[in-house]
Amino acid sequence: MDNELDCDQHLLFERLVKKVERALEAIYIKEGTFPNGQYYQTMRGDLLVGRIESSENSWDIPVLVIDDKAFSWDEVGKILMSNEGFLFSNGCF
Template sequence: MKKVKVNLQIKGELLHLCNDCYNKMMSDELNVNLEQVIESFTLVDGRGISRTFYVERRVYPIGFYFEAVENIEFGYKFAVHGELEGSQQEMISRLIEKTRKGIAEQYIETDVFSGGQAYQNMKNDQIVGVIEYNEASDDEPLVIIDGKPYTWEEVGKMVTAFEGFQIKLKMYDITDDVE
């Protein structure tokens, strides 16, 4: 599991802490108990593929933040947050359920033209994904859909099939539920 590092500035001094050390420091400062929580879980997606997620917890003055990150580069990512007084086990349950729902539906399918050339298109005229930084291009993000990275150009090719249609593009925080 990749260990997350936290950079924190206190009284002008920059501290580099591991996530566990940061959480311990914050829980002591905020007088919050860190419950024992799972480190990972595995679920099966809508295609029958088994996917493993690592769980990261962060303690902030405004509450807990839990994130499930798939164990592959540019895989699925889901997050929830909750109050400091809330049950961390319930937050983990919400995270697992959100992940289960998020991987159940597939948004991209591959079809083949009559000439044999493969192409990708959006199932049900929609996509849901996460925008990530693209190291290959500062000007274009990667869009993670179905646990796979797509360039902005690849997404654009899928969208061209809808020429003349209306579009609604709405951004959601990673902790929001996308319905």
């Protein structure tokens, strides 16, 4: 079995590296411009992944880092509005 202590640890490490590389390559926000020139940002697919970090401007208002870019809560809220009525989860049930 792959998770046993006596399995090929080098192979497990290679699998982990590939899994991390795939996750880092994923792009979650699609950006574009409508024909009228209006700029938009929306979720690519139905998944938004990022991390919460402290803001350089305000210690009590965090920023959300998605696709290696910092977004405010308001910016992420606008991105999510195209999915109004959908459910969301932190991945834990």
